Amino acid sequence: MEYYWWLVIAIAFFILEILTPGFVIMWFGVGALVASLLDLTGIHNLYVQVIVFAIVSILLVYSSRTIFKNFFIKNSPGNDIKTNVDALIGKIGIVYEDIDNHQSTGRIMVLSQDWLARTADDSLITKNEKVKVIKTDGIKLIVEKI
Numbered sequence: 001m002e003y004y005w006w007l008v009i010a011i012a013f014f015i016l017e018i019l020t021p022g023f024v025i026m027w028f029g030v031g032a033l034v035a036s037l038l039d040l041t042g043i044h045n046l047y048v049q050v051i052v053f054a055i056v057s058i059l060l061v062y063s064s065r066t067i068f069k070n071f072f073i074k075n076s077p078g079n080d081i082k083t084n085v086d087a088l089i090g091k092i093g094i095v096y097e098d099i100d101n102h103q104s105t106g107r108i109m110v111l112s113q114d115w116l117a118r119t120a121d122d123s124l125i126t127k128n129e130k131v132k133v134i135k136t137d138g139i140k141l142i143v144e145k146i
Contacts, residue, residue, distance in 0.1 A: 002039065003036040003039035004036075006032045006033070006049070006053075007036050010029040010033045013028045013029030023064065024065075027057050027060035027064060028053075028061075030057070031052075031053040031054070032053060034053065035052055035053040035056075038052055085136050085141075086136070088111065088136070089133055090132065090133065091110050091132070091133050092110070092131070092132055092146065093109055093130070093132075093133060093141070093143065094108060094109050094129075095117070095126065095127055095128060095129050095131055096127060098126050099117050099118065099125040099143070100124050102122070106119075106125070108143065115139075116139060116141070117141045117142075117143050118137070118141075119142070119145075120134055120135075120142050120143070121144070123145065125143070129146075130145075131143035131146060132144055132146055
């Protein structure tokens with residue numbers, strides 16, 4: 001196969017990479033470029049070119065996924081930052097409606113947000129007392145009296 005066919009294949013992979021999410025197809029384009037270089041250096045055997053294309057592409061895909069998984073994702077800043085309701089665990093709130101698990105009542109303000117609240121030990125916590133959020137249960141915060 002002539003080198004320019006490998007170049008056409010490489011360009012097609014690069015265009016597909018631009019049009020798709022992720023970061024995988026580009027490596028097949030690099031594999032096609034390596035196969036093209038083989039043809040330019042005098043290795044005209046199509047089977048050898050295809051095998052080198054496959055090996056280079058697979059190795060690049062595997063190593064890039066390993067690098068992204070082990071380095072970029074694990075070490076990305078803020079990867080361990082809790083968000084949404086998980087960010088409320090450990091925060092202090094103020095009871096503004098008595099918390100009574102038996103009556104299914106209780107509301108607290110945490111970080112200027114209104115939340116349903118229940119106690120972890122079925123105790124009664126009255127209005128204006130401070131509580132600490134210890135876990136979540138759906139849309140309810142489970143709290144303990146401070």
